[in-house]
Amino acid sequence: MTARGLRIAGFGFRSEATLESLAQALDQLIDQYGAIDKLAAAHSMLPLVEVLGRLRGIEVIAVADAELPTVTTLTHSAQSLQARGTGSVAEAVALLAAGPGATLLGPRIISADRQATAALALSEVPEGITE
Numbered sequence: 001m002t003a004r005g006l007r008i009a010g011f012g013f014r015s016e017a018t019l020e021s022l023a024q025a026l027d028q029l030i031d032q033y034g035a036i037d038k039l040a041a042a043h044s045m046l047p048l049v050e051v052l053g054r055l056r057g058i059e060v061i062a063v064a065d066a067e068l069p070t071v072t073t074l075t076h077s078a079q080s081l082q083a084r085g086t087g088s089v090a091e092a093v094a095l096l097a098a099g100p101g102a103t104l105l106g107p108r109i110i111s112a113d114r115q116a117t118a119a120l121a122l123s124e125v126p127e128g129i130t131e
Contacts (some may be wrong), residue, residue, distance in 0.1 A: 003100070005123040006037040010094025011049050012080065012108070013116035021062065022052050025111040025118035033105055033120050040097030042068060042089060061097040068092045074107040094121035 011022055011030050028034060040055040040061040041049035046063075053060035076087035090108040091126030101124030108119040 005125045007033065007035065007105075008038045008040050008094055008098045008102075009036045009120050009124060010040045010063075010090045010092070010097060010119050010121065011045065011116060012033045012042075012089025012091075012118075013045065013048070013086075013111075014094065017048065017111075017115035018113075019048060019055075019094055021054075021111045021113050021116040022048060022118070023115045024113070025109060026056070027100075028111070029108045029118050029120050032109070035038065036120070037082050037096065037113040042093055045089075062094045063093050067096050074104055088117065088119065089101065090117040091121075094119045097121070098123040100124070 002034050011119040031062055038059045038061055039049055042065045043062045046056055046062050046100045052059050059060035065121045071086055071092040088108045091104055095102050098121035105120045108117040110117050
């Protein structure tokens with residue numbers, strides 16, 4: 001039996017997004033995949049995600065904006081590629097925050113108001129390590 005990795009939700013969102021946009025996207029992830037261990041956001045998008053983390057009692061991880069283009073994502077949004085250099089900010093952030101060997105559990109989900117996206121990555125836990 002292998003150890004369970006951390007489930008990290010990464011967020012991407014437009015400047016018009018509200019806390020409710022992010023909360024709704026997070027709720028969709030939880031409905032689809034179950035409990036979330038940590039939240040993550042690009043450093044430039046951190047404040048709104050930190051508020052959500054405080055309200056939900058979930059730790060937030062910051063990811064350097066400069067690292068976003070280094071990640072291959074499942075989604076290939078032209079707008080995201082132009083603005084941030086990655087096909088999905090949410091997917092890239094989730095993978096970067098989850099660390100080397102992490103895998104996405106699926107493509108990003110989009111909030112009902114289409115202002116925010118969220119994706120869930122599972123961190124790799126080395127054999128013999130328990131949480």
